[in-house]
Amino acid sequence: HVKELLPLADKDIEDHDFEIRRLRHQIMIIEQQKQQLEAQRAKLRALVSPVRTLPNEILSRILQHVCIYDYDDDEDGVHTPFIAHFPAMVLSSVCSRWRQLALSSPSLWASLTVDIQDIDVLIYELSFIVTQYVERSGECPLKLSLNFRYHLGPDEEPSSLAFFRLLLRHAHRWETFKFQANNSMSFYNMLSRMQLPSLLELDIRSPAIDTDGDQFPELDLLEIAPRLCALATIESPPTKVPFHPLQTIHLCIGEELASPPVPLLAKILHNYPSLKSLSLEIEPFDVEDLDSEVEDPMVQGTWCNITCLVIRTFWEPSWLKMLFSSFRFPSLNEVVLKDESTETWPTDDFISFVTSSSYLDLIAVLRVMPSISYLEIDDLEYSSESPITSHFMQSLRHQSTSSPLAPKLHSLRLISEREELFDDVTFISMVESRWFKPGSDLSAAMFSLGKACLRSVVLKFSWREVDAEVYQPLRKLDAEGLRVVVAGTNGVQV
Missing domain, CATH: 1.20.5 (Single alpha-helices involved in coiled-coils or other helix-helix interfaces)
Known part of the structure; x- marks a missing residue:
């Protein structure tokens, strides 16, 4: 069984x-x-989807902002992929509507960044990409940025590259041009023979002496680019005659510095009376090579046109003292001074300088500059306590009973590199007080009182981790539209 x-x-x-x-x-x-x-x-x-109901005119404006953004590696630690340098090509590949919109908008293709790390790599691809950009941009002014990371020989001109020859045929359309290489002699020689009638901005911050020690030729910028208004270069402006239309100059000075740059600054200010923004970057040099005696400086003059001053220096205090005592800029509304020397900061001379420019101390400055919209503070170079204190952040809070500091402030960037106690709660409270949800009654009321809404906040710590739970309230504001970045040694947490 x-x-x-x-x-x-x-x-x-x-x-x-x-x-x-x-x-x-x-x-x-x-x-x-x-x-x-x-x-x-x-x-x-x-x-x-709501984006499909967005009119083409508005969507086109949004895409335009994406394409003109500078896609270098973000200072907030976000790596930029190679394809991000060509945003118009990326956007035109999203969908048929975006492609049609991109192809019908020549201005989207007018900004081009080319970064070459190896002459034998991606040359064919770059030629194809540049051809697409040039053809699709129509007759729009071109904004170009070229970075040659490999060594350019003294007899090797960029024009030997096919994609650059294509750009040269459209030189009459160049509006901004940025060129970086370890040797720019060939580019200078080529530039001296060019005509750039539409050029407004020129950036050639590359070594100004070739491998044989020969000095670069002076350029007649008035003839080459008669409309030029912004120049960034190494050493003094390489022009034969004073170039009056220039409004912005950025100088990088290094080993060739033989004396304090006060005379150089005075010469620049005299030669370019239309100048509004001056940026001076002094690279490290041997102080012993300079004249050892510093005489009592004579005031070089008062320059009312200068509204922006940026100075980054490795000078010892005596040269800074000479600088602060030599110039007066009463119309300043933006000042960036970064001293990387290890000596004592000349406090009295600096106070005298900033006082003459309507600039007292951190809180007092903001009191007398109510129209300031962007504020960045890096506390690394302060010899005493960090200026990013609880009192400072409390002063920035919007309160109904008193007027806050910087009522027009739109963007705030704080970099804390000092191992000191940071008041997270006060910082969060300050940010919350300056955020008004767009379209709300509070936003309309604050606007009527002349108080602006904060749009961007960046807080970075180089010495501590960020507790994501503590900063949870800012995540909600980020979701509502406020750009918030909070990062520490454990990465970006908000």
């Missing part, structure tokens, strides 16, 4: 195995059908 039951049991097991396989196959079919339905639902939702 038992022997008869065994075959029946085996048969039942086979039947159950078959049924399990059948059901599993049926489940797989149902799961595939579910995935198809989910994909179909996603497509249907995309059809009713």
Whole structure:
């Protein structure tokens, strides 16, 4: 009897195995059908997405802002992929509508960044990309940035590259041009023979002496680029004659510095009376090579046109003292001074300088500059306590009973590099007090009182981790539209 039951049991097991396989196959079919339905639902939702109701004119403006953004590696630690340098090509590949919109908007293709790390790599691809940009930009002014990371030989001109020859044929359309290389002699020689009637901004911050020690030729910028208004270069402006239309100059000075740069600054200010923004970057040099005696400086003059002054220096205090005592800029509304020397900061001379420029101390400055919209503070170079104190952040809070510091402030960037106690709670409270949700009654009321809404906040710590739970309130503001970046040694947490 038992022997008869065994075959029946085996048969039942086979039947159950078959049924399990059948059901599993049926489940797989149902799961595939579910995935198809989910994909179909996603497509249907995309059809009713709010972005599809956005008028082409507004969407085009948004894409325009994306394409003109500087896609170098972000200072906040976000790595930029190679393809991000060509945003117009990326945007035109999203969907048929975006492609049609991109192809019908020449201005989207007018900004081009080319970064070459190896002459033998991506040359064909770059030629294709540049051809697409030049053709699709129509007759729009071009904004170009070229970075040659490999060594350019003294007899090797950029024009030897196919993509650059294509750009040269459209030199009459260049509006801004930035060129970086370890040797720019060939570019200077080529530039001296060019005509750039539309050029407004020129950036050639590359070594100003070739490998043989020859000095770069002076350029007649008035003839080469008669409309030029912004110049960034190494050493003094390489022009034969004073170039009065210039409004912005950025100078990088290094080993060739033989004396304090006060005379150089005075010469620049005299030669360019239309100048509004002056940026001076002094690279490290041997102080012993300079004249050791520093005489009592004579005031070089008062320059009312200068509204922006940026100085980064490795000078010792005596040269800074000479600088502070030599110039007066009463119209300043932006000042960036970064001293990387290890000596004592000349406090009295600095106070005298900033006082003459309507600039007292951190809080007092903001009191007398109510129109300031962007504020950045890096506390690394302060010899005493950090200026990013609880009192300072409390002074920035919007309060109904008193007027806050910087009522027009839109963007705030704080970099804490000192191992001191940071008041997270006060910082969060300050940010919350300056955020008004767009379209709300509070936003309208604050606008009527002349108080602006904070749009961007960046807080970076180089010495401590960020507790994501503590900064959870700022995540909500970020979701409502405020750009918030809070980063520490454990990375970006907000």
